[in-house]
Amino acid sequence: MVKRYRIQFPVAESSKLGQDEAYFFLWEGKKKRKIRFHDYDDIYKIPGLYEQLFYDRLKCQSPKKVAEILESSVAQSNQNFSELRVLDLGAGNGMMGDELKRYGVSRLVGTDIIREAELATERDRPSVYDAYYTEDFTKLKPSVREEIASWSLDCLTTVAALGFGDIPPEAFIQAFNIIQSEGWVAFNIKETFLAKSDTSGFSNMMRELIFSEYLDLYHLERYRHRLSIDGRPLYYFAIAGRKTADIPKKFLKQFGY
Ligand SMILES: C[S@@+](CC[C@H](N)C(=O)[O-])C[C@H]1O[C@@H](n2cnc3c(N)ncnc32)[C@H](O)[C@@H]1O
Known part of the structure; x- marks a missing residue:
């Protein structure tokens, strides 16, 4: 129990x-x-x-929502969802992994910056990921990058981990560039980060990326991520698309990273 x-x-x-x-x-x-x-x-x-x-x-429904839009995006192509080789960045204790496993994917690699996430996943969801890396993607050693890339990953998921001091753009872009060209990308982000009134480098970069030449956007949906502690709905966007090319360093630089 x-x-x-x-x-x-x-x-x-x-x-x-x-x-x-x-x-x-x-x-x-x-x-x-x-x-x-x-x-x-x-x-x-x-x-x-x-x-x-x-x-x-707090009724978080983001892993379910992001997995759902990823599935409906992949269904618009001639690829099978069950063949995906997924990198789950900011995997935590495996909630998104659990959701993806429900659909069935070919390989699932988790990664998080803190060791406690990996340990909790081993403890609570030991069979969800094929491998789990505790790494800081802003400082990946070339040998570790190579090892992760050797999984031939063609899908990146990041759920409830972008913004608010969690995964920085440099880490997200590193993960984006590890997955193969034409790989799938699915993540969520708080609605305010996509508002034009937010002129921070992070917001400008995310807005630009979503509509950039590096991503073919398949799905953009506003939904209730979870409740706040005083019961208000917190709205996020769920985004899914297909990578078209690696993102160069100069893309990040223009936003101050
Ligand atoms: C709110 S949890 C989300 C976990 C899981 N994706 C879920 O949906 O339940 C955010 C996770 O992002 C991780 N995180 C924060 N900064 C990170 C970074 N720079 N690189 C990788 N993971 C990071 C945290 O350790 C935490 O496990």
Whole structure:
């Protein structure tokens, strides 16, 4: 049986907190411990806590949505979904891997920057990934890059991991360039990052990339990613497309990276 935890949200001040500042209290006996949503290492160490927090309480539906639009995009081509060789960047404890496995893919390689994610995946979803790399994609050693590329990956997924200080553009582009040309790319991003009013380098870059010559866009859909701690819907875009070419360094440079 899955263990349940006592989780409490700081309701009074929650509407003032940015999405990257959100936290909750975990009751352990008579003590409560404050954990930030971004303290993934602490969360993954506790079996089932990530799932209870983001999926049961906050109704996250992003792995399901991104897998769904990837499937419908691939269905528009003459390729079989079951033949995909996927790199799941920011894989965490394997929620997206689980979803992709439900559809069935040929190979699934996970990667995350923290070791706790790999350990939690081994503990909770040991058969989901064919390989899992704990790596910082902004500093990939050539030998590791070569090893990952040797999986002949033709699909990149990144779910709930772009923006808010998580995966930086340099890491995403490195992963994008590892997958083969004409490979599939599916990810999600908070709606505000695609708004013209956001003039940060990250937003400008993501907007440019989605409609660039490096990607054939197949699917762009606004949907409810999850609820905030005070129960408001958080909207994201789910994006799927087909890579046309590697992204050169000069593309990133124009956005200040
Ligand atoms: C909200 S979790 C999403 C996990 C999983 N994709 C899911 O949908 O449940 C974000 C993940 O991105 C990872 N992450 C943050 N920065 C990263 C980076 N620079 N490179 C790779 N992974 C990163 C975190 O460690 C965390 O596991």
